[in-house]
Amino acid sequence: MSDQEIVDFSGNEIDVRWDGRLCIHIGECGQAEGDLFVGGRKPWCMPDKVTRAEVREIVERCPSGALSYTDKDGMPETAPAANIAMVVYNGPLYLTGELQIEGAGEDMPGVRRRAALCRCGASKNKPFCDNSHLEVKFEDFGAVGEKGPGLTATGGPLSVKPLKNGPLRLDGNLSIRAATGRDAWQGDNAFLCRCGASSNKPFCDGSHRAAGFKSE
Template sequence: METAQGERIEIEFEARRCIHSRFCVTGAPQVFLANVKGPWIHPDAMPVERLVEVAHACPSGAIRYRRKDGAPEEPVPPVNLAGVREAGPYAFRGQLEIDGAPAGFRATLCRCGASTTKPFCDGSHSKIGFSATGEPPSGKTDMLPTRDGVLAIDPQPNGPLRVRGNLEIMSGTGRVVARVTSAYLCRCGGSGNKPFCDGTHSKIGFKSD
C-alpha cells in the first residue's frame, strides 16, 4: 500500500487492485503523474473536493482516501451493485467484505479465471482473449426490500464467488440482470450460465484459493 500525504487529505494506492482504468491519470493528471520515477501522487495539486470525486470514480478501489480536514469520509453506497463488464471483471460497489475482511466500497473481481491476484482482477482477461458478454439475459428482478447493507463475497476454494447480502447485478449498460440476496458467481471463466456458476469449474480443473 502506498500513501501520499496532503494538507487536507491522505491518498492510498493499492497496486494489486488496480485495473488501469485510468480515471485517476485522466481525471486528475496533476495529482496522479503517469510513468514518472519517484513520488507520483501529489494530493495538494488540485482542490480536495474534486480529488475526492476522482477517487470515487476508481472502480477497483485501488485509490482510497482519508480526510484530514474533518470533512466526511467516502459515503457508503446506497445500493449494492455488481456490474458485469464485457469480456472483463465484475465491478462491485457496496459495503464490501471479501474473504471475511472489510474491503472498502469498490472492487473489481476476476471472472476470467486467469488473474494472478485473485480474487481481484489484474487485467489478464485482455491477455488471454477472454470472451464473455456484458449483457447477460435478465432473470429474477423483483425489487428487494432493502438494497444496501454488508455484502459478503467469499471465494470458494477452486470454485465460484459466493455472494451474500442485498445485491443488484447489472449489465454493462446498466440493465438489471438480477436482484438477489445470495448467489454463486462464476470466476473460472467457463460457465455456460454467466454470470452465475454452473459447476464448470470442476470439469475444467479450475484452481484457486
C-alpha cells in the same frame, strides 16, 4: 508511477493511497481534469493540487479499490445506497457497495467500497482482477438473462466469499448490471462464475469442476 506495492501521498487536508496489488490501470485517475494525478511527475499524485472534495470524487472513481483516501477531518468514504455488481464486457466484475470481501486485508481499505474481481479464472491475484483476461483472451459480452427474485431493500452489508475452487458467493442486497448498463438481476444471494467456463455467465453453473478450476 512507483514500483512499490503501496504508496502513500500526503496532503494538508487529505492523504491518498495507491495499492499496486489491485491497480488494473483503467485510467479514471490519470484522465481526470486537474493536477491531482499527472503521469511522469514526481510524485505523480499531489493531493494539495486540488480541493479535498475533488480528491474524494476522483479517488472514488477507481473501480478496483486501488485508490483510497484518508480525510484528515475524519470523513470516511460512504457506502453507495445500493450494492451493484457490473459485468464488464470481456472483463472483470466491478463491485460497489458496502463490501465485506473475505480475505481482503486491513491494508486494503479501498475494497470496502469498490473492487474488481476476476471472472476469467486466470488472475494470479484471485479473487481480484489483474488483467489476465487480456492475456487469455477471455470473452463474455456481459449479457444477463435472469431477473432474480427481486429486492425488498437496497444497500447494507454485502458478503463476498470466494469458495475454494469454486464460484463467488454473494450474500446481501444486490443488483447485477449488464455490460450494456441495464439493471438486470436483483436478489440477496448469488453464486457468480469466476472460472471463466460457465455457460450461464455471470452465474455459476458448476463448470468449474469439469474445468479443474483452482482458486489458489
